[in-house]
Amino acid sequence: MVFAQVSGDVEKTITGGTLKVATAISVRNLRKVYPGQPPVVALADASIDIKDNEFFTLLGPSGCGKTTLLRMIAGFEHPTAGSLTMHGENLLELPPYKRPVNTVFQSYALFPHLTVAQNISFGLEMLGKPKAEIRQTVDEMMALVKMTEMADRQTGQISGGQQQRVALARALAPKPRVLLLDEPLSALDFKLRKDMQLELKRLQMETGITFVFVTHDQEEALTMSDRIAVMNAGEIRQIGNPRQIYDQPAERFVADFIGDTNFLPAELIETAGQTATIRLSSGKQIAARAAESGSQKGKVTLAVRPEHASIGPEAEGLLAGTLGEVVYFGTDTHYHVALEDGTGFVVRQQNRPDATAQFSSGDRVGVHFAPGIGQVLKD
């Protein structure tokens, strides 16, 4: 599913009418300030609409308020201001045990006095499910996370990655409508992590459970999510699908945090819709993408992904410079160019067996990218 929506517009459920996608969780101007000297603004007026059956990711650097937002949805933290509804129902009035959401905790929080199987069955028991059903679901869940042989182990006797899988199974077992996952894969090794990513994605599509997934790994966010909210310092900076986030970063922070980006000083000459004409430091003009809102004329920053640029003879480039380091990566090569205006620029070019090494360190080179490739950023 691809959602074109970039901002957090509300999509109202019209009773009786034909409906697009219903909103599972609606976060409105949610604010959390921890008291202290000085007070910590962990979340500043965040607004998000998470849709039914969506894989929604909160992405941002450490301390940006991801866990805080998740804890408010789960009910462990009460917001300073704002509203929080789930399928139209006010969540803030409900204690945690009445909220139809389950959490995979960043610290796992497995019950140390219970076995793996008992941990997984806990939620089902609390819901008063019949014994036979509990046993069957627990077996399914243990098979799902490949923990069947360790059913009777104490949780202190399994590895960190295994604990994480038990935490996942425990939260999934009651089949909540929304699952909150706080960096659930961070303790796994690379191989298992990749497996679990696929597994989680498959699970989410099969069960139809809405996933709210927290990570600070941008690659994980891009590969798994339907939509991503990029956060920084308690604020939501951009919401969009992975392609939008990567190709059309709304601002410098997003462009910098997701993937590698070159930032070029430039001057905005005119905008027409989402296309802008800009002048580079070399004096050459080129078309670039701009945010809808119509950027102001004058100095701007242009973001260009390294893989969207190419390197060639000096005369053919948009920008000229001196080639510095050339780093060979197997699948591609990174060319570090020192541009004439002093900024550094990295070009990433795919390696082909037929290509011969044309440039070497110290050569004068030109950097080129196609019109419409660069993104004009508001600073």
Place this chain on the structure above:
Amino acid sequence: MSKAFNVSRQNGFTTIAITCFVLLYLPIILLVVYSFNSGTSVAIWEGFSWRWYQSAWQNDQVQEATVRSLIIALWASAISTTCAVLAALATTRTRKFKGQAAVFAMINQPLMVPEIVTAVALLIFFAMIKVATGYTGLAYLIVAHSAFCIPFAYLPIRARLQGMDLSLEQAAADLYATPFKVFRRITLPQLWPGILAGAMLAFVISLDDVVITEFVKSAGQDTLPTYMLGQLRRVVTPEVNAISTVLFGISVTFVIAFTVLGKIKN
């Protein structure tokens, strides 16, 4: 560069340490040794015998006092531990409120107010009740002991609650457990070493009490310690040593068990 400060390398450390240990333990060792004296003196050794243990065992007053002590200690330990669990939950599992420090001080009041003050206060208070109701049973002692045992039960339980990972209780609530179920299924199973430790400490403290018991007890309500005190006023025989040695043995056992329980993780 001088070496890091190490108290055991200071002049006189060994001497002071040995003096302290001798002062602490020599009397106890002598007490234990003389409980096996075959003579009637607590100071002149005449040979080994079990006679004072037999004599204490067969002494009706000792038997009665022992049973009374145990009854009081068991009740006091049970009541004070229950109160202590509730108090510890209230002071660690609720939001911080104004006057929390005052509540904490009030719970620990028996540790801070001189025992003699508590004793006199209880004496007067109970005297009023006795006049009003005419009841003169053991309940007064049980209530008094429960009161001053609360802080001893409270401290280990509170320490354990504070050391427990709050996210476990949150995880249980997240999995649809009501607050009561969270307590029953998650908090209590992890708290029991703390509860047992608190109960044992309260038991030993109650068993050992002299001052408050002496003031509060009615005629014929001697506990083991007050009986021994009474004996000392008349004639001192190694029977007192024998009883003390047994009490000492019980206390040591409990303290060891207490330490072991404190070490149980998870």
